[in-house]
Amino acid sequence: MPLPRTNRIIPVISDRNSTTRTERLAATGMDGAGLTTILWRGLTLACAACGSRGLFHHWLRMRSTCPVCHFRFARSEGFWIGAIGVNSVMSGFICLLAAVGLLLLSLPDPTWPTVLFPSAALALVAPIILDPVTRTLWTAIVAVADPPAPPCGIDDRTSTSVVSPKC
Numbered sequence: 001m002p003l004p005r006t007n008r009i010i011p012v013i014s015d016r017n018s019t020t021r022t023e024r025l026a027a028t029g030m031d032g033a034g035l036t037t038i039l040w041r042g043l044t045l046a047c048a049a050c051g052s053r054g055l056f057h058h059w060l061r062m063r064s065t066c067p068v069c070h071f072r073f074a075r076s077e078g079f080w081i082g083a084i085g086v087n088s089v090m091s092g093f094i095c096l097l098a099a100v101g102l103l104l105l106s107l108p109d110p111t112w113p114t115v116l117f118p119s120a121a122l123a124l125v126a127p128i129i130l131d132p133v134t135r136t137l138w139t140a141i142v143a144v145a146d147p148p149a150p151p152c153g154i155d156d157r158t159s160t161s162v163v164s165p166k167c
Helices: 019-029 035-043 082-107 112-145
Strands: 054-059
Touching: 035 112, 082 112
Parallel strands: none
Antiparallel strands: none
């Protein structure tokens, strides 16, 4: 017997209950886009909530909120540790593919310098190049797995206005 939605340890990412999911995303300031759209936005440096661009001051400095919908990116202290993990995995995978590709290209007589030097250079540059992509991708993953809380005064279950004592 599955646990009730509020007691699950791992958030549900599938779109099985799409009407409730769409209502919740709309109530939280997200535009109700599906899983693949939100993740695509993350890969293309767009806001996970509204799809707008301009999230970066420059390559390595991200704004704290979306300039269009004001979606806050860093939700808590240490939020970007996940983005660093995603960056490490993506960079490592790209470096592995490059090293294997260079090794295969240098056959039948491979030498270490032809494989090692370009792979090492890529290992130094790839994390810097992938930093903005992994930040927006991580924000999108978190937005899908744990949508932000609804604005003050909106009931999450029904998307209707309520008076909350917390407001």
